Amino acid sequence: MVAAGASSLLEEIEIAVGASRPRDAVDAAVKGFAAKAPALEVIRAAARGAAPRYDGLAPRGLAVLAAAANLFPLTQPRFHPLLTLQGITFIASEKKASAPAKAPLVVSGEITHLGRSFLFAVRAGDLTEAESIFLGMLDEGWERKMAGDMLFRAAVEDMGEAGRKFFLAVKAWQLARSLGFRDARTILRPAVQYLVKGPRDRTPYESIMTVLGKEWVDLEALAGGGRPLDDAGRTRVAAIASAQDPAACVQATLATLHDGYAATSITEGLAIEAAKRVVASSGYDLGTARALMFVHAARFVLGFSRTPERLYSLFQAALRVRSPEPTIGATSGADAPGEGEALRHLADEFDARNPTAAVARTRAYVARGYSAAHLIEVLANHAARDSGIANDGINLLLADVCAAEFLATKAPEVAMALAKMIAASPKDQAAYAAWTPVLAA
Numbered sequence: 001m002v003a004a005g006a007s008s009l010l011e012e013i014e015i016a017v018g019a020s021r022p023r024d025a026v027d028a029a030v031k032g033f034a035a036k037a038p039a040l041e042v043i044r045a046a047a048r049g050a051a052p053r054y055d056g057l058a059p060r061g062l063a064v065l066a067a068a069a070n071l072f073p074l075t076q077p078r079f080h081p082l083l084t085l086q087g088i089t090f091i092a093s094e095k096k097a098s099a100p101a102k103a104p105l106v107v108s109g110e111i112t113h114l115g116r117s118f119l120f121a122v123r124a125g126d127l128t129e130a131e132s133i134f135l136g137m138l139d140e141g142w143e144r145k146m147a148g149d150m151l152f153r154a155a156v157e158d159m160g161e162a163g164r165k166f167f168l169a170v171k172a173w174q175l176a177r178s179l180g181f182r183d184a185r186t187i188l189r190p191a192v193q194y195l196v197k198g199p200r201d202r203t204p205y206e207s208i209m210t211v212l213g214k215e216w217v218d219l220e221a222l223a224g225g226g227r228p229l230d231d232a233g234r235t236r237v238a239a240i241a242s243a244q245d246p247a248a249c250v251q252a253t254l255a256t257l258h259d260g261y262a263a264t265s266i267t268e269g270l271a272i273e274a275a276k277r278v279v280a281s282s283g284y285d286l287g288t289a290r291a292l293m294f295v296h297a298a299r300f301v302l303g304f305s306r307t308p309e310r311l312y313s314l315f316q317a318a319l320r321v322r323s324p325e326p327t328i329g330a331t332s333g334a335d336a337p338g339e340g341e342a343l344r345h346l347a348d349e350f351d352a353r354n355p356t357a358a359v360a361r362t363r364a365y366v367a368r369g370y371s372a373a374h375l376i377e378v379l380a381n382h383a384a385r386d387s388g389i390a391n392d393g394i395n396l397l398l399a400d401v402c403a404a405e406f407l408a409t410k411a412p413e414v415a416m417a418l419a420k421m422i423a424a425s426p427k428d429q430a431a432y433a434a435w436t437p438v439l440a441a
Contacts (some may be wrong), residue, residue: 006037010045013088017049018100022092025049026431029088030081030438039080043069044179046088051186052100056127056197058164059190061091063171064393067400069178071380074373074403081439082432083384086396089431090388104128104189107136115150122154127196134192135185143181145304148173151191152301156312160199162287163294163320166313168194170297171397204246208315211250219308222254226262229269233261237269240318242325253318263314267299270317271405271414278417279359280326284391284424289398292417294320296401299408328413339370343378350382350423358423359416366412376403379418390428395421 009032016025029042043065050061068083075083105128107114114137121130137147155169172191176184212219229237236256243249256266274292281288298317302310342365349358365375383399402418405411 006032006035006041009035010037010041013042013045014049017046017088017092018053018096020092020094020096022089025088025092026085029085030435033081033439039072039077039084040069040179042084043087043175044183046091047175047179047187048183050091050094050096051190053096054190054193055097055101056193057095057190058161058194058198059168059172060393061087061094062175062187062190063168064090064388064396066171066175066178067393067396068384070174070400071396071403072178075377075380078439079377079381079384082381082435083396085431085435085439086384086388090393090396093389101189101193104135105132106185107132109136111137111144111146115146118150119154122192122196123157125196127193130196131189131192135189138184138188139181140184141181143177145306149305149307149310151188151195152305152313153307153309155191155195156298156301156316157202157205158195159201159204159316159320161201162290163297163316164290165195165198166316167290167293167297170300174300204316204319205312207246207319208250208312211247211254215251215254217254219311222257223263223308223311226257226265227260229261229265233265234269234272236261237266238273238325240266241270241273241321241323243318243322246319246322249318249322250315253315257311257314263311264299264302267295267302267314267317268405268409270314270321271295271299272409272411274321275402275405275411275413275417276326276328277321277323279413279420280328284421284426286392286394289394289417289421291320291323292405293397293401296405299405339365339368339374342368342370343374346419347378347382350419353423353427355420355423358419362416362419363412366415372406372410375415376406379403379415379422382422383418385429385432386422386425387428387431390426395425 009028012028013025032042047065065087068087071083072080114133118133138144151169155166158165169191172188176187240252243252274295277288278292295317298313301313346361349361380399383395386395388396398418398421402414406414
């Protein structure tokens with residue numbers, strides 16, 4: 001239950017975000033927190049304001065809000081307003097249509113038939129049909145997984161903008177899930193609009209289908225079960241990630257599945273390979289970061305869906321990561337007397353914008369067996385201190401991605417990748433400095 005005073009402030013947030021007035025949106029959000037508005041309701045208001053105004057543009061702001069919400073369970077409640085305000089500033093600053101989209105028609109019917117029709121509409125570029133069918137598949141207040149299956153299936157066929165469609169579809173779904181699937185039609189509609197109207201690239205998908213067709217692959221048999229990666233499996237995943245050409249990459253992935261390794265385990269291995277490339281890259285490298293983000297989305301879909309076609313996300317992840325094998329130089333950080341001191345030293349490296357030292361201290365922290373939860377919280381907090389506008393929302397998105405992947409894999413490279421990107425990112429903490437005394441009150 002939201003108090004009456006807080007409720008009116010949530011309406012102000014929705015209006016200000018829709019009108020692209022970030023200062024007004026943040027001001028209303030700060031007052032909302034003072035009035036004890038729940039952080040998730042603040043996020044809902046921002047999403048409701050932005051979602052009707054994307055008009056086919058990439059709904060990146062919704063993804064940033066999803067990242068903030070995903071980090072709530074991993075951080076102390078006192079940090080939630082900071083995560084939320086960075087998300088609101090970002091989404092309120094995005095370019096939007098001058099007027100909200102008209103309410104769509106919603107088609108009802110048997111869901112399996114609707115799912116097939118949705119795929120055909122997306123492939124044909126028929127936005128009106130795709131919107132009406134997909135929104136008819138959704139139930140407000142309930143996660144209808146077949147709708148997600150079809151959304152992700154359509155998105156994974158199209159690697160327009162290097163896989164951004166797939167990643168944003170996953171994040172929009174996660175945002176709707178965080179908000180209990182209330183307002184699901186409003187929040188997920190921009191993902192469908194962008195899927196249909198955004199730049200298209202089916203070449204990687206067609207390459208995958210060519211290899212699978214030649215091999216007479218039984219996707220259903222390969223999609224179930226499988227064993228975790230062992231040392232031999234990790235070596236094979238490294239070879240997948242550095243394959244010479246796309247066909248060899250898909251064939252190596254297929255062979256690894258045939259040898260009994262689980263698709264989710266292979267994807268976890270690809271996340272580590274992607275993280276290594278982030279660590280080895282020069283400066284604030286967005287290309288390697290986005291590859292890691294794509295693998296994270298693929299792993300989510302592999303765990304979410306029960307259709308055999310979910311394996312397409314694994315093959316696309318392998319292709320997205322594929323690049324020369326990275327070299328991570330040996331790094332050493334100064335010994336710290338304990339966990340707390342190690343985290344304080346890591347924070348100092350972020351403030352000094354020293355990526356090499358931040359990577360070294362993160363590696364040493366994990367090697368000493370200190371708390372993963374405490375490390376994630378420090379990383380998330382520092383990712384949220386810099387302006388999302390200055391870093392294009394990447395720090396907050398990557399904090400969400402790396403937190404999930406680090407918990408899944410326990411691989412130090414994943415945490416190191418996030419530490420490197422935070423320390424290498426543009427430093428802009430003016431808003432954080434202005435918010436701190438207000439939020440501490």
